[in-house]
Amino acid sequence: MEVPPAVTARLLLHPLSVREAERIVARAPRDGDLWAEGYPQDGDVRGCGGFLRGVFGRGDPGVFRAYEVRLLESGLAVGGIGFHGPPDEVGVVTVGYGLVPGVRGRGYASEALRALVETARVAGVTGVKGDADLDNPASHRVMEAAGMRCVAEIDGLRHFYLGF
Template identity: 45%
Template sequence: MTDIQTSRLSLHAIDTAEGERIVARRPGDGDAWAEDFPFDGDVIGVTAFLRSTAAHGDQRPLGHYRITRSSDGNAIGGIGFKGRPDGGCIEIGYGLSPSARGQGYAGEALVALLGIAAEHGLSRVIADTTKDNIASQRTLERAGFNQVGDDGDLYLYEVLLNAPSQRTQPQ
């Protein structure tokens, strides 16, 4: 599978072997990781990806992607689809290593992932974020998501992909 290129990033669909290296926090030959990659959120997301892959087989292209910064070639986070599509809907999650936050990388990767969802016939993408994570809320909103509710400590978001696109490249 070909990596997805954005203006500043490369999204690489990981396989089981790479997922296991990320969870173990042990880079293999050829892995270039930012000093603080993977962080706890990466390990949690990739662990879920590995469980889903074990249960359902290869998830690509609706799996998990390593986010790599083009300027230095280092992995800085992850983004991916959580589980399998259900009635044209799929959930996403993302996270960046602390050193890569605040530079618009998450939004850039999110817009690219929405393109993958649309290309594969999905009509709705959902996400959630904690109520205190203002940066994630703004990232979702800049990518075209609307807040549709809350559930305890979480805000719930969705974007409809079959509607006229409101997605823009986050800045």
């Protein structure tokens, strides 16, 4: 399935193909890949691994996949964002994201998450959830900036949710 990228004022969320996700898992860019210092991070590798397991187990997830976060002007890959899989039995999706340290603090994560939330809303989900360690207030602010609200604190994690 051909999934279009999500474009924001400063970012392009590039939907990853199986081949691209495999290169990220292997940390093996091909000629022409523009990867920022420190990309991919461990979270990107885990996220792409989950995406690949889902593709091989359930088939193409459509929009509910892994995306590479790229700077719109340069095409430089600075992180990843995506869904942990298709919507659950009540129509809720789980999201995850991460950016390389060199671009943090510029609002890119919030911008990317707002675009991903809108992708989920347009696709008809009933809600979006995510979580972050209690000692990660920057990630809490990212989810709040995307309209998600804290709904619980359990086992060292703060859980966020946005319903449609």
